[in-house]
Amino acid sequence: MKRKIVVGMTGASGSIYAVRLLEVLNAAGIDVHLSITSSAQLVLKQELELSVDLDDFQVSSLLLGDGVDTSDSKLSMMRQQAGISSEDSNVLAFNVGEPGKVIYHHYEDYTSPIASGSFLTDGMVICPCSGGSLAAIVNTLSGNLVQRAAQVHLKERRKLIVVPRETPLSTLQLECMKRASEAGAVVLPAAPGFYHGVKTIQDLVDFVVGRICDHLDIEHNLIRRWGT
Numbered sequence: 011m012k013r014k015i016v017v018g019m020t021g022a023s024g025s026i027y028a029v030r031l032l033e034v035l036n037a038a039g040i041d042v043h044l045s046i047t048s049s050a051q052l053v054l055k056q057e058l059e060l061s062v063d064l065d066d067f068q069v070s071s072l073l074l075g076d077g078v079d080t081s082d083s084k085l086s087m088m089r090q091q092a093g094i095s096s097e098d099s100n101v102l103a104f105n106v107g108e109p110g111k112v113i114y115h116h117y118e119d120y121t122s123p124i125a126s127g128s129f130l131t132d133g134m135v136i137c138p139c140s141g142g143s144l145a146a147i148v149n150t151l152s153g154n155l156v157q158r159a160a161q162v163h164l165k166e167r168r169k170l171i172v173v174p175r176e177t178p179l180s181t182l183q184l185e186c187m188k189r190a191s192e193a194g195a196v197v198l199p200a201a202p203g204f205y206h207g208v209k210t211i212q213d214l215v216d217f218v219v220g221r222i223c224d225h226l227d228i229e230h231n232l233i234r235r236w237g238t
């Protein structure tokens with residue numbers, strides 16, 4: 011059976027991590043249940059010049075090489091710098107056969123399957139994870155579908171990976187991270203290493219996405235591992 015991963019995108023900086031994560035999960039043949047907050051929509055526009063319609067979502071607005079011309083976007087410029095063309099944006103050459111599907115859920119739709127623990131998944135990633143979303147989650151709030159799905163993953167004792175991006179961190183934010191970790195979440199900050207032969211922004215992005223994949227038990231060759 012195909013694996014199902016929930017991906018929540020919230021309004022922290024680093025939307026490029028989420029776009030790359032979607033692309034990698036897709037190439038790895040994993041079905042992604044995706045929800046995007048309105049702040050994440052703003053950051054996607056600000057950082058990558060990607061316009062995403064949350065009411066009439068088109069997967070092609072995020073997955074490159076899926077029929078939409080994003081050649082003017084900042085994302086495309088970064089990829090060119092890294093020597094990646096949109097035709098071979100699935101640079102990983104996973105050999106899994108069929109790509110995964112993206113199933114979109116509006117962030118205010120609590121009737122979505124991912125709002126319920128009876129809908130089985132193989133885990134959830136919130137990437138990037140804003141301080142606001144993290145604070146809400148550790149206080150058991152369900153103010154939107156991303157937060158609700160996170161509560162579901164914690165209560166069902168399923169894997170929840172949060173990818174915060176903030177610096178410096180206040181004591182309160184550090185406490186939120188500690189509480190998330192104690193509740194069973196993996197706190198995986200968007201803090202790329204520089205020891206794997208970094209040449210481009212893409213290498214830095216792939217470091218973080220590769221570490222997320224490690225925690226989802228997804229084999230990948232996104233980074234050269236230390237000691238190999």
Ligand SMILES: Cc1cc2nc3c(=O)[nH]c(=O)nc-3n(C[C@H](O)[C@H](O)[C@H](O)COP(=O)(O)O)c2cc1C
Binds near residue numbers: 022048141176
């Ligand atoms: C361009 C931009 C960048 C932002 N970067 C961050 C960030 O790096 N970390 C963070 O915690 N919040 C950041 N924010 C603030 C969040 O978007 C804001 O707290 C929002 O309420 C989060 O809502 P959400 O968690 O529901 O997506 C940023 C906002 C904008 C517009």
